[in-house]
Amino acid sequence: MRKPIIIIGAGLAGLAAAYKLKEKAEVFEASDAVGGVARTYKCKGFSYDLGPHVLYFRNERIRRWVERILGSKWEKQVRRARIAINGERVDYPIQEGFLQSEKLTRRFLDDLLKAPQTRKGNFKEMAANLYGSALAEDFFMPYNDKLWCHPLDEMDKEWAQRFLPSFPRDDLKRLAKGETLPRGPNAYFFYPEKSGIGTLSQALWEELSNRIHLSTKVTSINTEEGWVETNSGTRHHYSYLISTIPLPEILRASVDLPESDRNRAKELRSVGMVFVHLSLAHPLSDDSHWVYFSDPEICFHRISIPRNYSDGMTPPDRGSIVAEVSFPSDKNPDIQTIVEKVKMDTVKSGMVGGLEDIISHDAQVLRHAYVFPTMKGEKAREELRWILKHRDILLAGRYGVWEYANMERALEQGIKAAEALC
Numbered sequence: 001m002r003k004p005i006i007i008i009g010a011g012l013a014g015l016a017a018a019y020k021l022k023e024k025a026e027v028f029e030a031s032d033a034v035g036g037v038a039r040t041y042k043c044k045g046f047s048y049d050l051g052p053h054v055l056y057f058r059n060e061r062i063r064r065w066v067e068r069i070l071g072s073k074w075e076k077q078v079r080r081a082r083i084a085i086n087g088e089r090v091d092y093p094i095q096e097g098f099l100q101s102e103k104l105t106r107r108f109l110d111d112l113l114k115a116p117q118t119r120k121g122n123f124k125e126m127a128a129n130l131y132g133s134a135l136a137e138d139f140f141m142p143y144n145d146k147l148w149c150h151p152l153d154e155m156d157k158e159w160a161q162r163f164l165p166s167f168p169r170d171d172l173k174r175l176a177k178g179e180t181l182p183r184g185p186n187a188y189f190f191y192p193e194k195s196g197i198g199t200l201s202q203a204l205w206e207e208l209s210n211r212i213h214l215s216t217k218v219t220s221i222n223t224e225e226g227w228v229e230t231n232s233g234t235r236h237h238y239s240y241l242i243s244t245i246p247l248p249e250i251l252r253a254s255v256d257l258p259e260s261d262r263n264r265a266k267e268l269r270s271v272g273m274v275f276v277h278l279s280l281a282h283p284l285s286d287d288s289h290w291v292y293f294s295d296p297e298i299c300f301h302r303i304s305i306p307r308n309y310s311d312g313m314t315p316p317d318r319g320s321i322v323a324e325v326s327f328p329s330d331k332n333p334d335i336q337t338i339v340e341k342v343k344m345d346t347v348k349s350g351m352v353g354g355l356e357d358i359i360s361h362d363a364q365v366l367r368h369a370y371v372f373p374t375m376k377g378e379k380a381r382e383e384l385r386w387i388l389k390h391r392d393i394l395l396a397g398r399y400g401v402w403e404y405a406n407m408e409r410a411l412e413q414g415i416k417a418a419e420a421l422c
């Protein structure tokens with residue numbers, strides 16, 4: 001019998017690869033459901049995603065592919081992203097939004113107009129050079145400190161460039177005069193009409209379920225002999241392997257890789273995240289999809305409001321929010337303490353009226369949420385990708401390839417890996 005192509009992981013990358021490979025592939029998924037990070041969780045009548053999870057398209061081919069899968073079950077929405085800063089609430093991005101507040105305009109505008117706009121130095125210096133020191137100190141530094149849980153001065157220049165976007169001074173002058181700028185492509189997004197982002201992986205699951213093995217964790221791999229072993233102790237031989245699981249995990253599982261290659265997992269850094277879902281006694285009047293928080297006294301860096309994406313996420317007479325709290329991925333987060341702090345801080349920040357409004361909570365942990373795009377990590381990633389490819393293992397997806405990829409890119413990588421084997 002011909003050996004199958006084995007796909008590890010049924011997140012969007014693994015599902016896209018399986019969809020393309022049809023009966024040639026078998027998928028092993030550790031958890032009890034498909035979707036990975038882009039899954040929708042259900043809890044006592046409430047549904048929630050892991051933070052904002054909305055679809056943006058740059059690639060027409062992927063957009064058409066998703067359209068085919070989802071049919072008419074999705075809609076285009078105008079993004080309502082906000083920033084809570086210095087007691088004010090303004091639209092995202094901050095370098096435009098602050099003009100909506102007189103207090104913030106007084107604090108940031110002159111400083112920003114005088115900023116040299118050069119990309120020199122470490123993260124802190126670069127932020128001050130681009131946006132002026134007031135905006136760097138009040139937003140870019142504390143927000144990124146919270147998100148990355150890592151000294152920003154140690155982040156390399158490449159990394160800083162990616163997270164500190166340029167903003168033409170002429171645009172700022174036009175905005176300050178009251179003109180409006182054309183909306184960029186990310187001002188809109190696509191989202192399922194009736195439920196969460198997990199609708200997409202569920203639609204793929206319906207087509208592929210006979211070839212997806214849930215609760216089946218790949219525990220070890222022998223790249224020389226071409227087999228994987230799963231948590232039940234069963235061995236499965238493959239012709240090729242597509243891995244969408246975090247790159248450090250595939251290295252750890254590959255028992256016959258030289259120690260020097262497996263040790264390179266240490267060069268791949270990431271930040272983990274706890275997602276705290278709070279169900280509320282009443283709907284919120286806030287119409288934001290998500291709100292960023294830079295205040296270092298508030299433990300979360302972002303809150304999202306599920307009902308504002310789709311009515312079906314929350315019972316009609318209730319409300320809910322999801323808070324994101326980062327942690328270093330080599331540590332274990334204390335979930336109970338984080339949940340309690342999130343509850344207090346949602347009240348302190350004014351998102352929730354009082355603790356008595358919170359009727360229940362749920363928490364999900366993601367050990368690798370954002371990978372650190374450092375030069376060292378990227379070099380390791382490229383070399384490892386080459387080594388694994390020569391052992392018939394293709395990498396796909398945000399954590400498989402170990403890059404800052406969105407859902408569209410994860411789908412594209414899954415499809416491309418499958419096409420490479422077709």
Ligand SMILES: Cc1cc2nc3c(=O)[nH]c(=O)nc-3n(C[C@H](O)[C@H](O)[C@H](O)COP(=O)(O)OP(=O)(O)OC[C@H]3O[C@@H](n4cnc5c(N)ncnc54)[C@H](O)[C@@H]3O)c2cc1C
Pocket residue numbers: 008009010011012013014028029030031034035036037038050051052053054055056216217218219244245246249273324366369370396397398399400405406407408410
């Ligand atoms: C907080 C947050 C917000 C985001 N927001 C957006 C957004 O708004 N828009 C956007 O486009 N993208 C967003 N993304 C990115 C998006 O979630 C990812 O690009 C995409 O979901 C990655 O899919 P994947 O298949 O590559 O990985 P995953 O979803 O991680 O899938 C990997 C799968 O492998 C399984 N697995 C792991 N180990 C094993 C094992 N040993 N054996 C078997 N199975 C295993 C996991 O359970 C998982 O199901 C966001 C990401 C995060 C963290």
